[in-house]
Amino acid sequence: MSAESEISETEARAAVLDARAQYLDTSDDPEVSSIVSTDLVGEMLDLAWLHQFADDRTVVQRAIREAVVDRVTQVIDLKGSLE
């Protein structure tokens, strides 16, 4: 019990990363791997873990959006600078 949430969180992280890898294998869009990076997926999982029992989902949704918009902006800006 001292390892509260560690087992399930570890397994959840492994499952999400597996699912990401599977998704990339079946996708023919080269941008996907850069946008949906392992960092972003990990950050999303952290947020998921934070609010799984929370009533107020809007706070977490705001955090998700901020992280996604940041990532999208980074990728688009990087793409723009390369072009």
Place this chain on the structure above:
Amino acid sequence: MRLQHLTLNNFGPYLGEQRLSLSVDPSAPIVIFYGENLFGKTTLLNAIRWCLYETALDRRGERMPLTELVNYEAADAKNWVTGVTLEFSHHGQTFVLERQAQAEAGEPLDDGDFRIVTQLRVDGQYKAQQDIKGIIDSVLHRDISDFFLFDGEMLGRYEELLHDDARAASVIRDSIEQILGLPALSMIQADFGELEAAAMKRHRQALEAQRRDATIARRAEEATAERDSIKKNLEELRVLLNTELGERERLRLQLQRYAEVQADAEQVAELEAEGEALEGQRGSVSAERRRTLSVNWWIPIIATAAERVRRAQLDLVAASEEVAASARREVELAQLKAAVQGGPCPLCGADIGQDHVAQLHDRLSSLEADLRSSPAGAQLASLGAVVDALAKVADSGPAEVLLGSDQEYRRLGIEIRKRKRKAERLRQRLRDHDVEAISSLQYSYDAVVERARAASDQITQDEKRLSEKEGELRRIQGQLRHQPGANPRTGAEARTYTILGEVFGRAMNGFRDRMRIQVESAASEIFRQLIAAPDLTSLSINEQFGLRIHTDTGRELTTRSAGAEQIVALSLIGALNHCAVREGPIVMDTPFGRLDRRHRRRILEYLPQLGPQVIFLVQSGEFERDRDLAYLGAKVGLEYELFRPEDRSTRTEVRKVV
């Protein structure tokens, strides 16, 4: 979550206010309450449950009315107030949860007559009423509380899980998945859906503002509306299905309790039907008997006729012998007559003396007298005629048929009486039960099963429609994202949510499988520690979290004793607590009821590993302090005894055992 103090006020058998410390160090995490039956052990478990979730459960797992929770003596004194305060710590914060129920006017009849006041302080700050439930659920969600606060007598609920996959799928599996953290993935997946919809809305609005390709935007709008409508419908159907499944479970439990009564009622009906069938058979036998008698009217005198024949045959033999004797006498008479007329003996030729002649005269007279009294040939013929006539009547063929009918008639009568007596005994047992209400319950159960099936079918159809509609929406949104003039960031943002949603959706199945393996491994490990049979080495888990016992050769054990079921259930609970996303105190009421001494010892030795705070409520039949305390070693932090003051019969008080 660690419980610090529990304060009861007029709750169950606890009159007035009683405050108990539950604070223990993880190095000695065990708290024991000793109490005999009816002394209020389950009430302590219920006090915690009621304070946290406003629900107290009886032994059948049904919600107890508030009128049953208020202390009887307090209620007799018109003091209809009861309350529980729970002080606990969680993630470094101190929580004080107070719940009080008070009758609003006069003697309450049901829960509606009570006013319930709940207050929660976290680190001394009062929380808003509307936030209390959410905060408590975030500490120890009600749906997973059954794995922390459980009644040993209700372990059957978990044992059913091990057998009835279909039912487990509806109720307990969801709770198990909740305790393992699966909602984390499903909730964020839902978040991605909502955020994607919001991003696409912004994207469409931008397009519409530019009045470019309004048709695609309108199609997207329509597809979104249709998708949302299907989603809403699905949500309603899922709520409906859950309600129906809950109702099905409630009715199933009721039916289970009435199963014996129902079986009796069904047996009475069967016995009555059998009785009627036997009456019919007996009627047929009776009719056949009457028909046989009408044709063979003489059958009733057969026995008499047979006796007469027997006697007549004896008379006939006697008469025949008499006729033969008479013939011999007549020969002797003729010889004697010749002898008495003088001359030598006709047999030997010797002279017969005068004294012998006198004797011969006497003999002659005697023979003549005998011949006069002997039956005539006519009498013999008459007897022969009688024998012939009676022999015809005494033919036993039809009589045997009738005898067989009589025996069958009597046998059927016995069978009918046996059934009537048995049915009457069962009716007496049923007299205290409303058989019609039970039949009605079965009818309701069948109806709810049918409704749940219909809802489930509709959900499957709607899920298919939703999947199709989402595919269509993705295609339209793909077109929209590539429209010139639209904000590329908004389109990319929406697409990212779509991909994240799919990734997390795929991850859920993988996570389920991984956690199942973790639970299986932990449960097997605990099982090996608890079970005293070395050949039983592992548990396997199915998709519904049902557990099977396996031997060291890999064979599945198909027959399990009640004690083994309890050990398997405890192994599952231990494994779930080991893998849970939340820590909580384990409160076990009457946990050793079905265990033999050897297994009880093993479980006691294992208990301190179950969690940082384990409270168990035991009675002397399952735990003898002098004998069993040693198994817990130095792991016992607190011991309490529940006792009744001498002058009170229903009031319980608590004292610390030193």
